[in-house]
Amino acid sequence: MTADRIPGRVVVVGSSVGGIRTGQALRAAGHTGEVVLVGAEDVAPYDKPPLSKQVLVGDQSAGDIPLLGPGGWAGDGLTPVLGRAAARLDPVGKQVILSDGEPVAYDAVVLATGAHPRSIPAPEGSLVRTVRELRDSEAIRAQFSRGGPVVVVGSGFIGAEVASSARQLGLEVTIVEALPEPFARALGSEVAARIGRLHADAGVSVLGSAAVARVESLADGTGVVHLADGRRLPAATVVVGIGVVPATRWLEDSGLDLDRGVLTDEYCRASGAPDVYAVGDVARWFDVRSGEHRLVEHWTNAVEQANLVAHNLLHPDELRPHVKAPYFWSDQHGLKIQMVGRIHPDDRVSFLRCTTSAGEKDVALYSRDGGFSAAVVLGWPRAVVACRQAWERGEDLAQVTGRLSALATAATPVPVG
């Protein structure tokens, strides 16, 4: 019988989007046992994407970005254990040990501890910051309100969004990127050139081949960013966006298989111990399509895996694999940048300009031998829906182009760059 294989008490570790959505999905699917949410932060669960966007510019604050429903913890049927981090997982005794030593017993546990931001060696004080938690964003906002200049280290999405927000506030902003081509690591050269123009037009100074040697702090609280080539950039705030590290340190002696994340199978079941699942930024899941383990650090991935794990916990005989198209959005200087799929370094990139009732829209299509790898859509969400469906069905470049042409009144290839 499956009934006795369905866990009674589910403990979810991490109270951000992956964790909260797992709990909510369990309830929505009719789970009647207790669902305990363990969270290191002692604040009401909030959403992260606005932290580099609306919260930084002051359009939203903590109360505007809740993850729980209007009825709060009770309304969602979840039991919070906040303000103490999980310090250890004991899969044999089936318990999570909190930082003060208290054990929390589980029948099944879902790991949703996300990731911690990487930083650079920094002087003491508040000059150099990363943005991952609400308090980071609030502190940067307070600092921005005292004026610029702002130096952003790293041209990834979070850095690019922080730069956009700082410009929106009228601050002088420089992005420094160690690699020669800013924005290219995730997007490739062709689309990176477009994004570079977007930032230049908005008044952001973007420097490539600009590695930071050190940050010097001055007596007045401001500082100087010294680049490896000797250039010096004054800064009132330095925001570092150079990637994240999955939060697995607390699992090191758990016996789970860890490799830059918690390794799981395609059903998000952790390898190395029974009844342990992982979702979101901490999970490196087995991707059936590519035959490799993947970690996707995007909001929608965390929510999709939360739904999946809730289903798999309650339906052990009808397990669903994680096969959704990787997808994320980023908002920069008023443009919505949306990406679907997975870029390979040797992809060919072509641009399609589509005429729609809302104006001309550009889509960058990435392909290899006619196969469709990925799309970057600039300001045309409708096309994103089509690209996600096409990717999941394994359609080729011609089919995707056909879908986009059908959405537009005209579609013409445009020169790359």
Added chain:
Amino acid sequence: MQIKADVGKCQGYGNCVDLDPEHFDLDDDGLVVLLRTSVDEAELEKSGAAVRSCPVQAVWLADHDG
């Protein structure tokens, strides 16, 4: 249940459409369009997942009069 939408909040992230294309669509401006608002018992899992996948809570489920 009924699906409700606040189009003013919608950011065109498209997650609702991806999970439940029978109820949700996007227009050319990237704003959510409800193709149908009533959700029956059999559709609840899909529509519920779609609603929870909206990053800005622009769509939600309510009782018929809610």
